[in-house]
Amino acid sequence: MSELREALKTDLKEMFGPRVSFSRTERKLYGHDIAAIPSLIKPLLGRTTPEAVVQPASEAELVALVKWASRHRIPLTPRGKASSGYGGAVPVRGGVVVDFYRLQAVKKIDAAAQTATVEPGIVFERLDRELARQGLMLKLYPSSYPWLPLEDGWRRAAQASGHSSRAGSGTTLSGCDW
Numbered sequence: 001m002s003e004l005r006e007a008l009k010t011d012l013k014e015m016f017g018p019r020v021s022f023s024r025t026e027r028k029l030y031g032h033d034i035a036a037i038p039s040l041i042k043p044l045l046g047r048t049t050p051e052a053v054v055q056p057a058s059e060a061e062l063v064a065l066v067k068w069a070s071r072h073r074i075p076l077t078p079r080g081k082a083s084s085g086y087g088g089a090v091p092v093r094g095g096v097v098v099d100f101y102r103l104q105a106v107k108k109i110d111a112a113a114q115t116a117t118v119e120p121g122i123v124f125e126r127l128d129r130e131l132a133r134q135g136l137m138l139k140l141y142p143s144s145y146p147w148l149p150l151e152d153g154w155r156r157a158a159q160a161s162g163h164s165s166r167a168g169s170g171t172t173l174s175g176c177d178w
């Protein structure tokens with residue numbers, strides 16, 4: 001596994017302070033999702049251990065990170081709760097895992113348009129509580145509702161399933177801000 005150059009590590013420390021980790025143990029954990037990738041397949045995937053893990057706490061930090069990664073050609077792997085179990089949140093070319101744990105805000109609920117704008121780490125249950133304050137509710141309730149992030153991980157993992165926002169029965173998610 002190639003290590004991030006010192007100068008790049010310094011950049012990440014300046015951007016994220018205590019919210020960047022280069023610890024070997026932590027990086028190994030982030031090279032894994034909720035399931036074990038079959039041992040015959042794992043060696044074919046590439047560099048599954050990231051060189052760093054960051055937790056952006058604002059949209060501005062995320063934008064800065066993407067610009068930095070693009071400038072230095074560092075792969076980014078977005079990660080919600082890594083619950084998909086298909087290896088999607090596991091890096092294949094090292095780089096930096098972007099953990100959305102700290103981005104859980106509901107930014108706007110538009111009752112007339114029936115839309116909600118949320119940050120990517122929010123879970124269904126939390127959004128549902130906010131909707132309930134306005135007499136609204138979700139159109140779908142996956143079994144992992146208390147802890148499964150609403151945003152893009154679910155969209156990506158579920159868009160071909162019966163709950164698909166594009167093709168299935170659940171049409172609650174019509175757009176996202178990320």
Ligand SMILES: Cc1cc2nc3c(=O)[nH]c(=O)nc-3n(C[C@H](O)[C@H](O)[C@H](O)COP(=O)(O)OP(=O)(O)OC[C@H]3O[C@@H](n4cnc5c(N)ncnc54)[C@H](O)[C@@H]3O)c2cc1C
Nearest residue numbers: 078080081082083084088120142143144152153154157158
């Ligand atoms: C117990 C259990 C019950 C479940 N029940 C249901 C169910 O009833 N209905 C259903 O439809 N599904 C269900 N699922 C599957 C569920 O769809 C996935 O777990 C979920 O979609 C993954 O979301 P995540 O945020 O953890 O994504 P991750 O696993 O973190 O990521 C999934 C993919 O999306 C990418 N990604 C994550 N966040 C972003 C982002 N913000 N922007 C761009 N890309 C991103 C990742 O890189 C990865 O490729 C269940 C899963 C479990 C474990």
